[in-house]
Amino acid sequence: MLQIQLGKERKAKSNDPMGRTRVGHWAGQTVQEAWEAGRGVWKLKPQNALAESEIRIVNTSGDTLAIGTITGVTKADDRFIVEGKLLSSDPRIGQKTPTPHPSRNSVHYC
Numbered sequence: 001m002l003q004i005q006l007g008k009e010r011k012a013k014s015n016d017p018m019g020r021t022r023v024g025h026w027a028g029q030t031v032q033e034a035w036e037a038g039r040g041v042w043k044l045k046p047q048n049a050l051a052e053s054e055i056r057i058v059n060t061s062g063d064t065l066a067i068g069t070i071t072g073v074t075k076a077d078d079r080f081i082v083e084g085k086l087l088s089s090d091p092r093i094g095q096k097t098p099t100p101h102p103s104r105n106s107v108h109y110c
Contacts, residue, residue: 002052002070002082003108004038005101006059017041017076025059031088034065040081044107046073052109055082058097067092 009026016023023037038057049055049070057066067090072083099110 001099001110002044002049002055003097003099003101003110004042004055004057004082005106005108006034006038006057006065007106008060018081025065029065031066031093032086035068035086038066039068039084040074041076041079042082042107043079044073046075046080048109049073049080049082055084056092056097056110058101062097062100064092064095064097 006025009022009024012020012023018036018040020036025034025037034057039055050073052070055068055070056064058064066086068084068086070082070084074081074083101108
């Protein structure tokens with residue numbers, strides 16, 4: 001599983017390739033908003049991401065915010081956007097991740 005950890009909410013860059021106005025995690029964030037914030041834009045190895053079947057998006061407390069399948073990656077300058085399908089009713093959403101991040105890096109392969 002590819003796991004992405006979101007930090008605190010911040011304003012997205014004006015040229016965000018996904019058209020987002022904010023990124024990170026914030027109070028009241030919906031599963032859809034967590035999915036959009038979490039699936040891009042990251043420095044990652046596309047072949048490693050494509051070797052995984054799922055992506056789990058978590059906050060710094062280890063709470064699972066969103067889970068989706070991985071169907072591809074799209075290049076965005078020197079970074080990548082994970083493509084896939086949000087599994088909005090997955091029972092793991094809202095639960096603690098069983099694989100906490102071992103480092104400060106947002107991208108983790110479990």
